[in-house]
Amino acid sequence: MRLLFTFIVLSSIHLAHGQNYLLPLWKDQVPNQQKTKEVESRDTTDAVRIAYVQNPTIEVYLPGKSQATGQAVVICPGGGYSILAYDKEGTDIAKLLNGQGIAGIVLKYRLPKSQSNIVPHQSALMDAQQAMKLVRANADKWNIDPDKVGVIGFSAGGHLASTLGTHFDDESRPDFMALIYPVISMDTEITHMGSRKNLIGETPTEELVRLYSNELQVQVNTPPTFILHMMDDQVVPVENSLRFYEALRKADVPTEMHLYPAGGHGFGLAIGRGHLASWTDRLIEWLQHLD
Template sequence: MLSQFVSEAQDERIPLYPANAIPNFQKTSEVEKRDTTGTLRISLVQQPDITVYLPTRGIATGQAVVICPGGGYGILAYDKEGTDFAKWLNAKGIAGIILKYRLPNSKSNLVPHQSPLLDAKRAIRLVRANASKWNIHPNKVGIMGFSAGGHLASTLGTHFDAGDPSAKDAVERISSRPDFMILAYPVITMSKPNTHEGSRNNLIGTNPTEEMVKLYSNELQVTKETPPTFIVHATDDKGVPVENSLSFYQALKTNGVPAEMHLYPKGGHGFGLATGQGYLETWPDRLADWLKSIK
């Protein structure tokens, strides 16, 4: 019976919100698009969800990671920066939960910049609400993000809330603070010259106010309550300058937040697991070590 449960739990897709209760949403003629040429690329997300990959109970550590694929806030690189890592985490005894979050360039958003963070908060709450069912410890739920997904993960880590105790939906009463963060070649700042223009334009527009730039420049939003963080980046990244990670690491250090950063001289942008890329492909081993070390 146990093995049957685990098998059924693999690749279980769950809507983030109850039917007809998606916040910041309006129905339009748009439909979700999936491009399967090469890696799976998802765009125009209308119904956000999580897909749950669980390890076998015999090796489960109780940790869980909500994974935010990148794609410049325009698409989601769902396989390379989602499914691949969920399966890698499972092999380490960790639940991997892929977040298919709404993208701000969809007309279905009432306020475009709000939807990704709303979905990330909801994903953390939903995992904690199902922690017992999925053999997860509710205080071992982290977030992982790649590129623009790293911006979303770092936004959650600096803009979380304790939950709404008066909410009718019990899930909304749960804290959205991740217990740890994993950021791979992340977009961090919305300030020039180091921002990623595509992510910035999609999230806050081509002519944002200074207030919006500051709000989503997450190196400026770190506090002592920001969760412990693991960062990996390549120095030769031409898409998202390494200064994004450097500034975030410095902000974590200044605020006394435990942080580990690994910088590689070569690797470019979007290397994912970095399979076949020399010693860069050992970076997930460093992550595995770190995940074992955090409390």
């Protein structure tokens, strides 16, 4: 009886805090995909790392209805366009947002190094655009304002997020974006070479380099942007964020940037990392004061 009571109480607590959904991104055939013998891999040794994504999904974390602000954020985990740091830069972030009444939608997007892609560099952006459309299509059901749907991305996921924020149609444009230690440019002087090679290959054309150098793609309708980077980042140089900030400023796009002197790369929530852990407070404050 005591075990049954405990189960009922825990179930009630879960429902009070909201609901989770796992949905396929594409209803029928996944675009830009060919049949191969590849299978998705998931390493859970010390964190959740996903590779060779075959069936892209969104994992939806909703706050309790009474707490919902109407905001929603599509979350793009990083991993150099090779793997997805699915919990550290995905589900952990969704849970943080839920605590502030914000829906968190974790995107499991296809990675360009997979042989299942027909045109490797196109799949991740296709998935991100579809995620935005799917969230807005379910806005009423999920207590989301369709005009308050943004994107956050980490590292290579930050590149995907900034690509979404600069390469969009009317239905897939994010209302805001947050870029956390992001890859922005394909310029060999400042890019993360692993991400560049995985996305556009060893010897890309100048057209592809320019297309995915998102500091060159900023327009006046690029959404309001939050940027966070560490000055001592040895993986993705801070110049990525600096160049993007300057492009946003020139286009009069509302932008807030935070540069920390130290902290490195890939720290996720930065729990136990002193004042670095306060970066999430800055993000939440920014989200709360968006128009």
